Structure formats: structure tokens, C-alpha cells
Amino acid sequence: MNKTFKIYAVIFIIIMVILALLEVNKKEVTDWRKNFDVNEKSPFGLFVFNQEVKHLFKNNFKKVNQSPFEYYNKNKAAPHNILVVESKIDTESWNKILEAVSKGSDAMLIVDDIPKEVSDSIGYYDSEISFDEKNILKLTDKQYQNDFITLDKFPSGKGFSYIKPGVEVLGKTVEEDNSDQANFIKVKFGKGTIYVHSEPLFLTNYYLLKSGNIKYAQDIFSYLDDKETLWFVESHSSEASRFFMRFILSKPALKYAWWIFLGGLVLFIFFNAKRKQRIVPIIDPLRNTSVDFVKSIGNLYLQEGDFHDMMAKKAQYFLNKIRMDLLIDTQNLDDDFAKKLHLKTGKTMEMINEAIELIKKAQDPYAGVMKEDLMRMNRLLDEILK
Template sequence: MNRTFKIYAVIFIIIMVILALFELNKKEVLDWRKNFDVNKKSPFGLFIFNKESKDLFKNKLTKVNLSAYNYYSQNSPIKDKKHNILIIESEIDAESWYKILEQADKGSNVMIVADRIPKKISDSIGFYMSQLSFEDNNVLKLTDKKYKDDSLKLDKFPSGKGFSYIKPKVQVLGKTVEKENDDQANFIKAPFGKGNIFVHSEPLFITNYYLLKPQNLKYAENIFSYLDENETLWFTEANTTESSWSLRFILSNPPLKYAWWIFLGGMVLFIFFNAKRKQRIVPVIEPLKNTSADFVKSIGNLYLQEGDFHDMMAKKAQYFLNKVRIDLLIDTQNLDADFAKKLHLKTGKPTEMIEEAVILIKKAQDPYASVMKEDLAKMNSLLDSILK
């Protein structure tokens, strides 16, 4: 091992040790992202709600890790029984939504807790959701008098979403109360067939941060009390899907993560210095010059300098007719109406274009015709268009 490699190795080890010390001593930062993940203990995860859901729904809750479409297609008996359907911040495909509407039409109740709902879903229920507030603090309350003493204060990143338009048959069950603005509807009930569809536009009330406050649990219980005491299916497909990345386990454990980054850093340094030592000089090979292109350019400049547009038109016409004979197998002896018709049928170009081109070709073949530069440009454009 030479002296240079030893120096680089020592520098690399010192850098890795310093980075590891910084990593070990840094303070853990809270993840305030709204992930709504049943396995996350971050402030806006659903870990606590997931643990308490059995008691909240009186042991009549079943978590389903399939889409509604797949579940109802595979489970025939449940389709004939009235039940509750719970969806929390999950993407619903169109086929699944139609299956859910079928259950609501038969008498099941649907509870959707989300601040983003596709327009075609909101249209089928009878409301329009939009951003109604930009306040940092607001209070969630229910309109029913028996719940007037129960409320929930949102003091961390409220969505501010509410219902700006509601059809007449839709009932407002809850509102967002603010100091500076009028009350905004955030919880509605829409009749659908023999059942009902409930929609709450602020899913933060069931996250870890708010459920850890004892006074807020009562508000959550009141919201879900609107569902009948039937079996409840909670479709958690979008919330419970874990990463299938093969390095997820390594990166989730700090010691393994540090070892992994040290290994990668060492490999990069090894490849860099090893390649630098052994790589040969790549000779520069000049590409061959295209002398044919230069020749054509010279001939073209010569014709332009001479200004013999009639001769250039004649040669262009001769080249065109030769291509027609060889490629299209059309006789070019007589440039009459029959020739124009055949050329039209074989090329598919408009008859007017072909007739104009024939006139210019005849003009080029006439040695006594007066030819201008514009005639040459026009004929060149027409003949190139016909042969494309």
C-alpha cells in the first residue's frame, strides 16, 4: 500500500467519524407531515386512532386492506347486509366508488373523513369542497344541541377546508368556528338511496396530536356516533401499504444506516482512485469529412452566381420525372391530363398542386420560356411536396 493511498484512507476515516458524531448528537426533529398512516406515531399519524378504534366502534370494526371494488367482488354475503363503511384520507378509484354507492343505496352508511375529495364523488353526493379559511386556529363544533358542550380546537396546521356549496337535501352536522370569519360547514350528511353518506372535511381530529388531548376524544366519539351500531368496514388500503424497498430495513436502523453509508463512500473512493491510476489515454480520432456535401454546396453556389434559373429548373424537372418513372412507374413521355391523373392517384396529392407543377415543368422544358427566380423556388417547393 503506497503512501498516497494511506493518506486518503486516513482522511476518509476522519470525515466518516466526524459525520457519525454529528448524526449521533443531533436532536430528533418531529415529522409534522400529514401522513395519516395507521402505523406512524408522528403527530399527524393515525397510530392512536388505530389502537382505539375497536373500542370506539364497540368491537364491530373490520380493517380491510383491499380496495372496495375487490372486497365487494369477493365477498358476496356482506353485500346483502347493512353495514358501515369508513374511509379516511384514502384515494378511491372510480370502480370502488361505484361499489360503495351500491351499498349506500341498499341501506349502508358511509363515513368519509378527508380534506381532498375528487369532484365526481362530491358531485354524486351533492356538495362542493374548497379552501374557506387561512386561520392558524379554529374550533370544530357540532350543530346538534346535545353536543353543544363538546368541541375541538385546531391549533396546528388546520386544512381550512369546508363546503362552499351544499344541495338542499344535504344536512349540516358540524361547523368550523373562527373569530374573524363566519361559521363554515365541515361535517355533512347526505341521504343516498336507503342509506346515508357522511363527509367530514378535517381529518386532523383523529390524528395522534389531537387524540392525545383528553377533551378532544369526546368530539371524535360524537362524530362516529352518527353511524348505526352495525359492522363497520374500514378500508385502509392506501394507509397501510408499506414500502417494498429492499433497503427499508437497513435505513430504518441507525447503526446499519451508518455502516451502509460508510460502505458506499469507501466504494466510491476505491473506484475513483483505482480508475484514475489504471485508465489509459483515449486517443482523439478526427471524424471523416463529408466531401460530397462540400461538392454539392460548391455546385449550388456556382449556379446561383451564374443566375441561370432556366437551366436549374430544367435539371430539377428532369430529376423529378426520372424519380416518377423509377419509383412510381408512370410514363412521363406526355405530360397531359392522363399523366396528372395517374400522379394524383399514386401520390395522393391535390389535383391543383399537380397541375400547377406540370405547368412549371413544361415551362422548364421550353428553351424559349422566360423564367424568374420565383418560378424556380415555387417549382422546387411543389416537386418536393409531391414526392414526400
């Protein structure tokens, strides 16, 4: 075990001990942000409502992840209910919702902020805000007088500052130090009806899990007729799901493992920053001079014009190959030799007999040899050895 490895091991152990101490002493922190996310189990998420919404609408319910503008451009539906819970909706989508309502649909808008041009067309003006730390939400209908909900954690305090004639007030916010203000209204719009509630907190996990509060939510949705309900869910959750690290960062154990990995990688880079690879010298490979040597010898023979000696060496090389590769005895170049060579090489007897004649001529020291004989023998012998 070298010194560098020991350093790394000590650093790793120290980091693990520090993380373990932090984990043991860590206090659970509650996320009080108003996220209104259907997948969030934090106090102001909509996880519980998302689980129970089908029962509220008797399973005649559909959750839509598209914007109203995209959905209504692709789908032509019969009159239905529209549900919007604190979603960021563009003006074009609001116009599509109003168009659907005018044709006979009903819309339940549980939001604390609507574009002014939309609110004006519905029948109320800018909302007013109360800064009271405790709000009580009640309905005006006498049959719902005993059903109310108390908001004791960060209520928005929003209500409608001015309501046009013809708009019916269905609910209000009751405060100790302020006069009551409308927070739930109903207005006819074309052939349909629009319901607007300015306090979406009553649908969050924190309030729905409190005993008795679910009844207030049931009362609110009882105003909608018994027909299919489309809930347009804000698309921010689907955008987050496309982030490849979302799952890892959502789990504490995996998140710590990921940060440990990144920390170890940074330490590795830091301790190895000064280590540089030595320059490897470029060594030219050894040159194969055998081919040059053969060329030089060949040129020498050609310059001397000793074709007989070249034929003899070619014949000697050929017969040696026959003995080593084909295991044929080359002592007597007779008919028996020719037949064996014919059987093992598959060449014609005419070619083999012609080659044997040229070999014998090369072996005869007194035979007259010409350049054409050398070329013809070289071609035949190469062809036989293929």
C-alpha cells in the same frame, strides 16, 4: 502496513469522527407533513387512531387493504359501516361505495377532497377554504355542545360552500374572523346514510394525544349504527413496504451504516481506478510428443515388416506387467504359471494357454511369425490385462 492501507485508515477515521460530531449536534426534526399513514408516529400520522379504532367500534371492526372496487367485486356483505379516512380512492371505488350505501350500508367519509361527480350526487358542491391559523370544530347536536376540538397546527380550513336541501349539517368550523361553515354533514342515499367530514386532522396523532380531544372523535363515530365497520386503508404503505431498503432507511443507525458503506465503496473505486491488471500472456501448453513418438516407432516396425521383433517386445511388456502388478513369477511359463494367471485374472484356461504359446513363439528366435500371429497375440494379451 503499506502506505495505501494507512491512507484508507486515516480517511475512515476522519469520516467516522465527522459523523459522530454530526450525530451529537443533530437536532430532532419533527415531520409535520400530513401523511395520514396508519404506521406513522409523526404528528399527522394515524398510528394512535389505528391502535384505538377497535375500541371505538367495540371490536366489530375490519381493516381492508384492498380498494373498495376490488373488495366489493370479491365479497358480498350484509349492510355494514364504511370508513374512509383521507385516502386516494379512484372513481370506480367511489361508485362501489355509493352502491353499497344505496343497498343499506352507512359510510363515514373523513376526507378533505372528493371527486365532483361524487360530491354532487351526495348533495353538496365545491368546498371553500379558510386561511385562519386556528379552527374550532364543534357539533350542532345539543348533547355534544361541550365536546369540541381546537386545531392550532395547519388546519385545512375546508368546509362545504353550498349544501342542497335535505342535507343535514351535524358539525361546523368556528373561526374568530369568519362566519361559521359546515364541515360535517349527513345525507340519506338510497337505503343507507352518508356522513362526510371535511377535516381529517382531528384523527391524527398530534390531536388525539391531547387531553379531551378523543371525546370529539367518539362523538363523530357515535352517529354510525352498531354493526360491522370496514375501514378502507390507503395502499401507499403496502407499496412502500415492498421496497427492500425500507426497513434499513427507517432506522437512523442502519441508515448511517448504509451510507458509510456506500461512501467507502466509492472511495475504494476512486483510489483503485488507476490500478489496471497487467495483460497475462497466453502461453501454449507443452505438447505431449510421447504419443507421436510411439506412432512413429509403430509405423517404422510396420514398414520394416519385423513382426517377430514386435511380438517379442509385446511379450516382454506383458510379462513385466504380470510381475509388477500381479506378483507372479514369469521365469517358467508352465502349468503352475498358467493356473496362477487364471486365478488372478479370471480368464479362461484356453485363452491363457493360447497366449502362453504365442509368447513362447515370440521368445523363440527361430520361430516363423506372421502378421496374423502378432495381431492375435496383441488381442489376447490386452484382453488378459483388462
